Amino acid sequence: MRRISALIVLAAGLAGCAGPKRLPPVAPPPGDRERPGVSVPSLLGVGLLENEATVDMQAEGPAELLDGRTGVVLVRLAAGGERVSCRRDGDEVSWRGGGRDGRTTALVLRPLDPVVRVSQGDYEYRGEFLVICASRGGGLTLVNNVDLESYLKGVVPWEIGRHPAERMAALQAQAVAARTYTVAHRGARRDHGFDVFASVMDQVYKGAADEDPLCNQAVDETAGLVLQAGGDEIEAYYSACCGGTSSNIEEVWAREARSYLAAADDGPDRGGQAYCAESRHFHWREQWTVSQLTDTLGRTLPAYLDWLAESPARSRWAGPGFSPHDGSSNARRPGRLLNLEVAGRTTSGRVADLVITTEAGVYHIRGDRTRWVMPPVSGNPFILRSAMFDLELEWDGSRLLRVAVRGRGYGHGIGLCQTGALERAGQGQSFQEILAHYYPGAVLIRPNGE
Ligand SMILES: [Zn+2]
Structure with a gap:
């Protein structure tokens, strides 16, 4: 019953397929959780595909196709492996499967037995599929409605990797962090018709086919546990x-301060003995010729100005992004790179203000966005590993020849x-100790009291 009621709540927001949809989150708003007698639906909507011309899917055992809006069964699929094909038809999903076809605004493929998996392409998933019209573009969106704990089993190995049992505490800490992130971000992607992306946009999720026994154990052993501060995840x-x-x-981001997301040394000696010092990303270097970087900046500096213009909060946080040399300068045509300078650093030593002088004028790039304006020549990774870096400039007199950055770490560092x-786990710390270090002041609780 819980699964059906969750689905109806989700489908009730579907008022035809045209235009942006505002689907309610699968979970009720936080206030409902405290009300006695209100059950908290645990199904999460994970966006697997967005705006695809066609979607082919199947269940690996007996299943049924339902109208996601009414809950009415459209057809039973008696055998496993029967393909259901969907394409967009106006404002509806046109489907074919089990010897029948039809149209609906929301199509659900649900196994009769919850242990049966649904599959799409090379991937298998627990839970069920929901096909709706994409909120942007003329295609279809495929959502995997899955319970939170099963979802986490498809996330943890892809986010922290597969490790031996002595690192279990790190896997447990990762499971709690991923669970907390998910609960806190439920509904954040509702404009897309689901809760979270199955990618680095939120967390990488690859379903049930390639789970890791130890990561599953870490999810099970921390089941339901989340981190809260002030009563919220x-x-x-x-x-x-x-x-x-x-x-x-x-x-590093245009976001409000959070006491539990504060600069802290990861170890007794940040220079060489940090707990993450053995990472292959602890030290790295990238370099460009001036002409290579000039080409890159021709693309990335206008993109930075676009990013700033997208939100007043970003502009307030970052300040002006460009000062022209004269009235004829065009911010969108930076021209040749003349100089680079770090004009400010964060508490943790990351670059807070990168000043890039070109023929057109002076650009100020703030915080973590510095990683986007100077992507490595190789394209791998697609942005700089971190904003914790020093510049090395090679000059011929007053002419800049070459630029290198020597950096530390991988990611935003928040x-x-x-x-x-992983290193703390190897040295015997518990997952509670690990979480207490990285999220100081947050408390571990099980909100449903299960
Ligand atoms: Zn670290």
Whole structure:
């Protein structure tokens, strides 16, 4: 019954497929959780595909197709492996499967037995599929409605990797952080018709086919546990390697300060003995010729100005992004790179203000966005590993020839440091100790009291 009522809540927001949809989150608003007698639906909507021309899916055992709006069964699929094909038809999903076809605004593929998996392409998932019209563009969106704990089993191994049992405490800490992140972000993608993306936009999720036994154990052993501060789930960000010191969130992103996301040394000696010092990303270097970087900046500096213009909060946080040399300068045509300078650093030593002087004028790039304006020449990774870097400039007299950055860490550095957590686990820290270090002041609780 819980699954059906959750689905109806979700589908009730579907008023035809045209235009942006405002689906309610699968979970009720936080206030409802305290009301006695209100059950908290645990199904999460994970966006697997968005705006695809066609969607083919199947269940690996007996299943049924339902109208997601009314809950009416459209057709029973007696055998496993029967393909259901969907395409967009105007404002509806046109489907074919089980010897029948039809149209609906929301199509659900639900196994009769919850242990049966649904599959799409090379991936298998627990739970069920929901197909709706994409909120942007003329295609279809495929959502995996799945319970939170099963979802986490498809996330943890892809976010922290597969590790031996002596690192279990880090896997447990990762499971709690990922669970907390998910609960706190439920509904944040409702304009898209689901709760979270199955990618780095939120958390990488690859379903049930390639789970890891130890990661599953970490999810089970921490089942239901989340981190809270002031009665709400915290924003449990995490990244691969903090480079020795984690970030104050408000210094790297245009976001409000959070006491539990504050700069802290990851170890007794940030220079060499940080817990994450063994990470292969602890030290890194990238370099460009001036002409390579000039080409890149021709693309990334206008993109930075667009990013600033998208939100008043960003502009307030970052200040002006460009000062022209004269009235004829065009911010969108930076021209040749003349100089680079770090004009400010965050508490943790990350670049807070990168000043880039070109033929057109002077650009100020703030915080974590510095990673986007100077992507490595190789394209891998697609942005700089971190904003914790020093510049090395090579000159011929007053002419800049070459630029290098020497950096530390991988990721935004906010919250839990994954390689630091793995090392702490190896040295015997519990997952509670690990979380207490990376999210100071947050409390571990099980909101449903299960
Ligand atoms: Zn670290």
